[in-house]
Amino acid sequence: MKKNVALLFALSLFFASCTRRPDAGVGQTEITKWPGNRQAGISITYDDGTINQFTVARPIMNELGLPGTFYIITGKVPGSGKGQFLGRPTQEIVDETASLPTQSDNFFERASLIAYTGIPGAEAFHARAGSLFESGRYAEAYQLMDQAFELVRKGETISGPEYAEHVNPEDTTTWEDYRTYAAEGHEIASHTVTHARLAVLDEPNLRYELEQSKADIRKYLGEKYTFSAECPYGTENERVMDYAHEVYPSLRNRMPEPYLDELNRASKRNPGETDREYVQWQRGPLTNIGMDMMKTWVDTCLVHDNVWLVLVFHGVEGIGWEPRTGPELREYFTYIKERESRLWVATFADVTRYIRQRKGAVVTSTREGDDIHVTITQTLDTAIYNLPLTAKTYVPADWTSVILRIGPDGTDLQTLPVQQDANGSYVLYDITAGQGSRVLRAG
Numbered sequence: 001m002k003k004n005v006a007l008l009f010a011l012s013l014f015f016a017s018c019t020r021r022p023d024a025g026v027g028q029t030e031i032t033k034w035p036g037n038r039q040a041g042i043s044i045t046y047d048d049g050t051i052n053q054f055t056v057a058r059p060i061m062n063e064l065g066l067p068g069t070f071y072i073i074t075g076k077v078p079g080s081g082k083g084q085f086l087g088r089p090t091q092e093i094v095d096e097t098a099s100l101p102t103q104s105d106n107f108f109e110r111a112s113l114i115a116y117t118g119i120p121g122a123e124a125f126h127a128r129a130g131s132l133f134e135s136g137r138y139a140e141a142y143q144l145m146d147q148a149f150e151l152v153r154k155g156e157t158i159s160g161p162e163y164a165e166h167v168n169p170e171d172t173t174t175w176e177d178y179r180t181y182a183a184e185g186h187e188i189a190s191h192t193v194t195h196a197r198l199a200v201l202d203e204p205n206l207r208y209e210l211e212q213s214k215a216d217i218r219k220y221l222g223e224k225y226t227f228s229a230e231c232p233y234g235t236e237n238e239r240v241m242d243y244a245h246e247v248y249p250s251l252r253n254r255m256p257e258p259y260l261d262e263l264n265r266a267s268k269r270n271p272g273e274t275d276r277e278y279v280q281w282q283r284g285p286l287t288n289i290g291m292d293m294m295k296t297w298v299d300t301c302l303v304h305d306n307v308w309l310v311l312v313f314h315g316v317e318g319i320g321w322e323p324r325t326g327p328e329l330r331e332y333f334t335y336i337k338e339r340e341s342r343l344w345v346a347t348f349a350d351v352t353r354y355i356r357q358r359k360g361a362v363v364t365s366t367r368e369g370d371d372i373h374v375t376i377t378q379t380l381d382t383a384i385y386n387l388p389l390t391a392k393t394y395v396p397a398d399w400t401s402v403i404l405r406i407g408p409d410g411t412d413l414q415t416l417p418v419q420q421d422a423n424g425s426y427v428l429y430d431i432t433a434g435q436g437s438r439v440l441r442a443g
Ligand SMILES: [Zn+2]
Pocket: 047, 048, 166, 191, 195, 232, 233
C-alpha cells in the first residue's frame, strides 16, 4: 500500500516536471471566477424593508464590514407613488361581477382591483387568489374573487386602518435614511410598490408595480439602485419574468444566463450536483432553521468553486415574516466574516455584475521584451458594468516579484507577490476594461 502511494507520488512529480517546461504558458491570463481568486460568493439579502432590518441587522453588518441587499416596498416610503388600481371605473367592474362570474378573461382585472376595494381582508383576498393561481388552482382562484366581490357589492367596508402582512406601522424608514444606508455600501433594491402577487395583475397594474417602484428609487437614490429587483413571493411566473426583465437588469427570482444554474429556496438539489460554471443557491434562514444548518451552507460553498450562496432574510427581532434575532445574526455573520479570505461577500448587484463582466470579457496578453502586456475589453455598458475584475497571469519561473503598471511608461501601481499553482508561477491583480493595458515586469 505504502509502495503504491510512493509510486503515485513519484509519477505525479514526473508529470508535473514534464508539464512545467521553462516559461510554458507565460503571459497566459484568465479572469478568476471570483474576485481575489476566492472560492465562492455570498449575498446577504433582506425582503420587505421592515424596520428592524435597518435598526438591528444593518448595524451588525456595518460593524463587521459586510454589505447587504435590501429589497424594499417603495409604496410605504413617504414621498413615493402609492398602490393604486389602474383601469376601468371601479363601479363598472363591480356591477359586472353581479352577472358575470370570474373566469380567465376577467380574472386579472378583478384580482388587481380587489386589494383597493376596502372590504375586510381586501389585500389578503388578492394575495390568496395569487397563491391559488400560481399553484394552478384556477377554479378556486376565480371562486375566491366571486366571494370577495360579493362582499364589495354588499358594501362591506372596514373602519380604521388595516395593515397587510408586509406593511406595518413601525416601518418608518424614509428615503433620507435609505440614502444613508446606500452610502454605507448597502444595496437598496426594488420589491415593487405594494408587494403584490404580480402573477395575477393585469398588464397596466403589473407595469405600475415594477415601473413606479423603479422611478421612485431612481428619483430618491439614483440610477445605480435601479439594477436589482425581487418580485414578491419569489415568483417565477413566466409572464411576470418577461415584464420584469424588461424593467430590471437583475432579478433574484430568475436570471437568464445559460452558464448559471439556479436553486431556489424550495429546491432540494445540492449545489454540487450542477455541471454549470456558476450556481446561485438560495437559502431562507427561517426562524426554526438551526445555526448549525446555516453554517453548513457556508461550509458547502468552500468545498466547491462555483457556488453563489444567496441568503434570503425576512423578519428581524420580532418584526416581519419568520424573524431571526440580533444575536443569531451576529453569530452567523461573524462566522461568514471569519472566512472572508476565501468567500466574497457582496451585494446581489455586484455579484451579478462580476459574473457577467467576467463572461463578457476578452483578455489578450502579449510579451514585449521583458514585459507582459495584458488588455481587457468588454461589450457590456461600462456605465453600469464597471467593477474591477481579478486577473491571473502566469509569469516566468524566475520572477520572484512583479511590478504592475498601467501602460509601458506608467508609474508603478504596486508590487505583486508571485504565487504558485500546478501550472506555474502567477500573479493576481485588478483590471478594468477601458483603463489601458496592464504591464507586468520583474521587480
Ligand atoms: Zn416579500
